[in-house]
Amino acid sequence: MPINTAAASTSNGLLLGTVIIYAIAMLCYACDLAFAKHRVLAGATEPAEVAVPELVGAGGGGPAARGPAAAAGSATTTGRNRPPVDVVTSKPASRWPSGFWLRLAFSLTCVGVAVHVAAILTRGIAEDRVPWGNMYEFIAAFTCMAVLVLVAASLWYRAYYMGVFVLVPIVFGLGVDLTVLYTPVGSLVPALQSYWIAIHVTAMIVSIGLFIFGVVVTTLYLIADRSQRRLAAGKPSWPAGILRHLPGPAVLDRLSYRSILFGFPVWTFGVIAGAIWADHAWGRYWGWDPKETWSFITWVVYAMFLHARATAGWRGRRAGWIQLAGFLCLMFNVIGVNLFITGLHSYAGM
Helix, strand or coil, X not given: CCCCHHHHHHHHHXXXXXXXXXXXXXXXXXXXXXXXXCCECCCCCCHHHHCCCCCCCCCCCCCCCCCHHHHHHHHHCCHHHCCCEECCCCCECCCCCCCHHHHHHHHHHHHHHHHHHXXXXXXXXXXXXXXXXCHHHHXXXXXXXXXXXXXXXXXXXXXXXXXXXXXXHHHHHHHHHHHCCCCCCCCCCHHHCCCHHHHHHHHHHHHHHHXXXXXXXXXXXXXXXXXXXXXXXXXXXXXXHHHCCCCCHHHHHHHHHHHHHHHHHHHHHHHHHHHHHHHHHHCCCCCXXXXXXXXXXXXXXXXXXXXXXXXXXXXXXXXXXXXXHHHHHHHHHHHHHHHHCCCCCHHHCC
């Protein structure tokens, strides 16, 4: 297969430009946290749930809040009927970002993700195939998906506050991808030359992007929940200065849950598609190859997380720790298996 060297060089330059744009956007998000005055009231969309220490999962049933604060919230109006309010102007907040630094950061994020997509497309043009046949291409793809999730969540849920926290691991991951894991353009090995790569691997890319966003939000939730409890007990909390710019723990918990709720079915589909592809390639649906095994372990842990969210005694912090465990299994599956374990999927490794 002839290699389009011009497209390959263009892809490399675009991906490097993507890292630079994301890094600048990350700094702008940080400046917004440090200097901006306009803020959407934390948890204004769900006042009753923010007031309670014990969280109730979306769709989980049961009372949303207990105690005087909840009663006061329910006596007036529900959060779903009251739009978020700007802290400074006391007027309904716009869905679009407000403030110079936040507008600049979000605009750069949108430009960065457009350049990111262009880098992936030109890589595919250079190779005349789906551009995720090795770790370098795979990481470039799922980091792009994670930023797309950030953009979508920012517009749909006004989650602009997540920008700096999501872009930190993305910039780091792309930096390692460009410097350590870079792989020159080339043809797919025979085992990957199948239309199933566009089905199976694409599903994994979409779900991993959602899981990355979810674990970042969950980490913030666990920090915010611990800080809230320490402050309630009259103890100092070092993250309190940053957390005052974020919604309450209940809003973070719900946002994380929704990202996993979208990502888990896609991961399930990806595992099933991988099994069908394995039957076509190797003559069996499942052989407990290390990659298959850890994909299943990851599926089980995330299923435990969703089950915990449906169980009253395991919502909140306990479910959050289960999700962190699931993400660690996911990262070992994506990186650790390729680095340290030899199996049938080794051709897609480093």
